[in-house]
Amino acid sequence: MNVIKKTKTKKFVTSPYFRNNQVKTFSKTSEFNDCPKKDSNSVLCFPDKRLKFPFFDIPCIELAKALLGKILVRVLPNGIVLKGLIVETESYLGNEDKASISFGGKITEKSKPMYMNPGTTFVYLTYGMYSLINISSQGDGAAVLLRALDPLEGMEQMITNRNEFQPNKNKPKKENKDIPHHQLCNGPAKLCISLNITKDQCNKQDLSKWSEMWIEEGNTIPEEQIVKSRRIGIDSAGPEWANKLLRFYIFNNKSVSKRDKVQEAILCG
Numbered sequence: 001m002n003v004i005k006k007t008k009t010k011k012f013v014t015s016p017y018f019r020n021n022q023v024k025t026f027s028k029t030s031e032f033n034d035c036p037k038k039d040s041n042s043v044l045c046f047p048d049k050r051l052k053f054p055f056f057d058i059p060c061i062e063l064a065k066a067l068l069g070k071i072l073v074r075v076l077p078n079g080i081v082l083k084g085l086i087v088e089t090e091s092y093l094g095n096e097d098k099a100s101i102s103f104g105g106k107i108t109e110k111s112k113p114m115y116m117n118p119g120t121t122f123v124y125l126t127y128g129m130y131s132l133i134n135i136s137s138q139g140d141g142a143a144v145l146l147r148a149l150d151p152l153e154g155m156e157q158m159i160t161n162r163n164e165f166q167p168n169k170n171k172p173k174k175e176n177k178d179i180p181h182h183q184l185c186n187g188p189a190k191l192c193i194s195l196n197i198t199k200d201q202c203n204k205q206d207l208s209k210w211s212e213m214w215i216e217e218g219n220t221i222p223e224e225q226i227v228k229s230r231r232i233g234i235d236s237a238g239p240e241w242a243n244k245l246l247r248f249y250i251f252n253n254k255s256v257s258k259r260d261k262v263q264e265a266i267l268c269g
Contacts, residue, residue: 050215056207057118061246071083071084071215087249097241100114102143148186230242
C-alpha cells in the first residue's frame with residue numbers, strides 16, 4: 001500500500017488502457033469562483049499528469065466521455081493513495097435536464113457546485129446516507145456523475161473502507177468480506193465509500209488544485225469503445241429524459257455497474 005511522502009512524488013501507475021493521445025484544451029471564466037484554493041504552504045508534489053482546468057472546461061457530454069480512461073486519485077488524511085480508472089459516467093445537462101438537480105436553473109446551497117468553475121466537485125447524499133460525486137462542466141448547472149472505477153492502487157484500503165462503512169448505526173456491524181477488486185467501485189455509492197469521498201470533506205473542491213483529490217491523464221477511449229446507454233434510476237424524470245443516451249461506459253470492462261447488452265450489440269454492429 002502506498003503512502004504519499006512530503007519529499008517525493010507518486011510513481012504513475014500503468015494500465016493496458018493507457019494511450020498517449022493529447023487532450024484538447026479550452027478556456028472559460030465563471031461567475032461562481034469561490035472554490036477553495038490550494039494552500040500555498042503545501043509541500044505535496046503533484047504528479048505531472050494531473051489534469052488542469054482546460055480539460056474540464058468543455059460541454060457536459062464531451063466531459064463525460066473524456067473522463068473515461070482517466071485516473072481518479074484520492075489522498076487520505078493518513079497519506080494513503082487510492083487510484084482508480086474511470087470506466088463509467090453520466091451527464092446531467094442542467095437547466096433543460098429534468099433528471100438534473102439543477103433543472104429549471106435552480107441555484108440552491110445544494111446545487112451551487114454545479115454552477116461553479118468546471119472541475120469543481122459536487123458531492124451529495126442519496127437516501128440520506130450514500131455519497132455520490134459529480135464534476136462540474138461547461139453549461140449552467142451541468143455536471144458529470146462518476147458511476148464506476150476500475151481500481152488500480154490501494155485496493156486493500158478500499159476493502160477496509162467498504163467493510164468499515166456502516167450507514168445504520170443501530171444495526172450490528174456486518175462481518176468483513178473479501179470483496180473482489182472489480183466490485184469495489186462498480187457503482188457511484190461504492191466508489192465513494194471505497195475512496196472515502198464524503199460531502200463534508202470533498203464537496204466544492206477544485207480538482208485542478210486540491211491536494212487531496214485530482215484527475216490524472218490516462219488514455220483517450222475511442223468512440224467505438226464507448227457504450228452509450230440510458231441513465232440509471234431516473235424514470236421519474238419522464239420518458240423523454242429517461243430514454244436519452246447520457247450514460248457512457250468502456251465496453252467490456254468488468255467494473256461497469258450495469259451493462260446494456262442492446263446498446264453493446266449496436267456498438268458492435
